[in-house]
Amino acid sequence: xxxxxxxxxxxxxxxxxxxxxxxxxxxxxxxxxxxxxxxxxxxxxxxxxxxxxxxxxxxxxxxxxxxxxxxxxxxxxxxxxxxxxxxxxxxxxxxxxxxxxxxxxxxxxxxxxxxxxxxxxxxxxxxxxxxxxxxxxxxxxxxxxxxxxxxxxxxxxxxxxxxxxxxxxxxxxxxxxxxxxxxxxxxxxxxxxxxxxxxxxxxxxxxxxxxxxxxxxxxxxxxxxxxxxxxxxxxxxxxxxxxxxxxxxxxxxxxxxxxxxxxxxxxxxxxxxxxxxxxxxxxxxxxxxxxxxxxxxxxxxxxxxxxxxxxxxxxxxxxxxxxxxxxxxxxxxxxxxxxxxxxxxxx
Amino acid sequence: xxxxxxxxxxxxxxxxxxxxxxxxxxxxxxxxxxxxxxxxxxxxxxxxxxxxxxxxxxxxxxxxxxxxxxxxxxxxxxxxxxxx
Numbered sequence: 531x532x533x534x535x536x537x538x539x540x541x542x543x544x545x546x547x548x549x550x551x552x553x554x555x556x557x558x559x560x561x562x563x564x565x566x567x568x569x570x571x572x573x574x575x576x577x578x579x580x581x582x583x584x585x586x587x588x589x590x591x592x593x594x595x596x597x598x599x600x601x602x603x604x605x606x607x608x609x610x611x612x613x614x615x616x617x618x619x620x621x622x623x624x625x626x627x628x629x630x631x632x633x634x635x636x637x638x639x640x641x642x643x644x645x646x647x648x649x650x651x652x653x654x655x656x657x658x659x660x661x662x663x664x665x666x667x668x669x670x671x672x673x674x675x676x677x678x679x680x681x682x683x684x685x686x687x688x689x690x691x692x693x694x695x696x697x698x699x700x701x702x703x704x705x706x707x708x709x710x711x712x713x714x715x716x717x718x719x720x721x722x723x724x725x726x727x728x729x730x731x732x733x734x735x736x737x738x739x740x741x742x743x744x745x746x747x748x749x750x751x752x753x754x755x756x757x758x759x760x761x762x763x764x765x766x767x768x769x770x771x772x773x774x775x776x777x778x779x780x781x782x783x784x785x786x787x788x789x790x791x792x793x794x795x796x797x798x799x800x801x802x803x804x805x806x807x808x809x810x811x812x813x814x815x816x817x818x819x820x821x822x823x824x825x826x827x828x829x830x831x832x833x834x835x836x837x838x839x840x841x842x843x844x845x846x847x848x849x850x851x852x853x854x855x856x857x858x859x860x861x862x863x864x865x866x867x868x869x870x871x872x873x874x875x876x877x
Numbered sequence: 878x879x880x881x882x883x884x885x886x887x888x889x890x891x892x893x894x895x896x897x898x899x900x901x902x903x904x905x906x907x908x909x910x911x912x913x914x915x916x917x918x919x920x921x922x923x924x925x926x927x928x929x930x931x932x933x934x935x936x937x938x939x940x941x942x943x944x945x946x947x948x949x950x951x952x953x954x955x956x957x958x959x960x961x
Contacts, residue, residue, distance in 0.1 A: 534915055534916075534917065534918050534919055534920075535913075535915050535916055535919040535920070535923045536919070536920050536922065536923055537920055537922030537923045537925065537926045538922070538926075643887075645887060646883065646884065646887060649880075649883045650880050650883065675929070675933070676930075676933055678929075679929040679930035679932075679933055679934075680930045680933075680934070682923070682926055682927055682930070684913060684915075684916065684923070684927050685927070685930055685934075687913060687915070687949045687950075688912065688913065688937065688938070688941060688949070688950065689937070689950075690950050690951070690952035690953065691952050691954075692952055692953060692954060693952075780955055780956055780959050781955040782954060782955035782956050784956075797954065797956040797957075799954050799956065801952060804954070838949075841956070842956040842957060842959075858959055859956050859957075859959055
């Protein structure tokens with residue numbers, strides 16, 4: 531982006547979002563600890579905080595992992611995506627509190643270094659008496675730290691969106707580690723089946739959600755047939771005004787937009803966080819990403835000043851009411867759109 | 878995994894993070910705008926927020942500093958690779 535970085539780009543919506551989020555977090559912990567003290571007066575405040583922060587962080591992780599596939603299934607969930615990084619950082623903070631309290635309670639009073647103690651816990655001499663679940667939690671927390679620490683747009687720009695996205699896909703590894711941490715911790719800590727059932731149910735929910743969203747996305751990505759360096763995408767009348775149709779061209783989606791007078795095509799991958807430009811719309815003459823509002827000129831693929839992002843453009847052609855898109859992007863983003871006025875086709 | 882190996886790995890991690898802290902402090906104070914023009918005149922809150930990441934990813938930033946450019950790295954997507 532061509533502007534000066536701030537710590538957080540506060541606006542009214544973000545302040546409201548964070549206000550609701552942290553009110554919910556504090557309320558959850560207050561109810562958990564208060565209820566725990568009433569239900570089980572022998573429990574210490576520290577123990578209840580450890581359990582409260584663990585359940586809350588794990589619950590928030592499920593919410594975070596659900597947002598992505600939910601937005602693929604229905605655009606109504608998109609507002610949840612806008613400030614997902616705030617949710618992620620907040621979840622990490624809660625998990626960090628849990629980690630620190632746990633280390634203090636279970637490892638800080640011994641003779642050896644508390645961090646080392648996590649790996650060489652004498653109370654669990656071998657796997658037959660208990661799985662060493664605590665290292666799983668530590669490694670999961672480290673991944674969450676890496677994600678929280680690189681959540682700012684500075685890192686997005688330094689690492690580039692694909693690399694940044696790959697780093698943040700480690701959230702699934704973190705989930706697997708934390709699932710193991712919770713499951714093996716529960717088994718050793720309590721005889722009740724309810725926590726075990728809820729944990730497994732949460733995992734099943736995420737797996738099913740991702741499978742449904744994944745199959746639906748896969749159906750949209752049928753490669754278009756090629757002829758003379760162009761691929762047929764759709765009929766002109768299949769594209770709504772100021773909206774797009776997407777097609778798989780060159781291993782990635784291309785977004786073909788329709789304005790009043792012409793058909794234009796740009797890469798369907800937003801440079802910000804690789805959002806689906808084909809699901810956006812043309813606003814004030816610019817293709818607008820539905821995820822975070824990044825904009826690109828449909829003719830040149832460039833963002834309006836002072837922003838410097840750009841995406842490749844593709845030549846388009848219309849023949850007998852059918853829209854064709856070139857297989858190869860324009861080498862310098864100088865694009866000749868296909869006219870809708872009945873004039874000779876440009877290609 | 879033996880206790881001795883775990884100890885050595887923890888020392889390695891500690892060394893990595895120590896180098897990260899020594900790098901990150903001058904980086905966020907004086908050098909961050911050398912690799913990103915948007916960091917010029919950036920707020921103290923921003924520099925504080927990127928500090929933990931700079932400790933963790935100091936090799937990446939050191940590599941960026943060594944290229945002596947404030948131009949942002951170009952992302953590699955399927956379409957941009959074909960375009961080049």
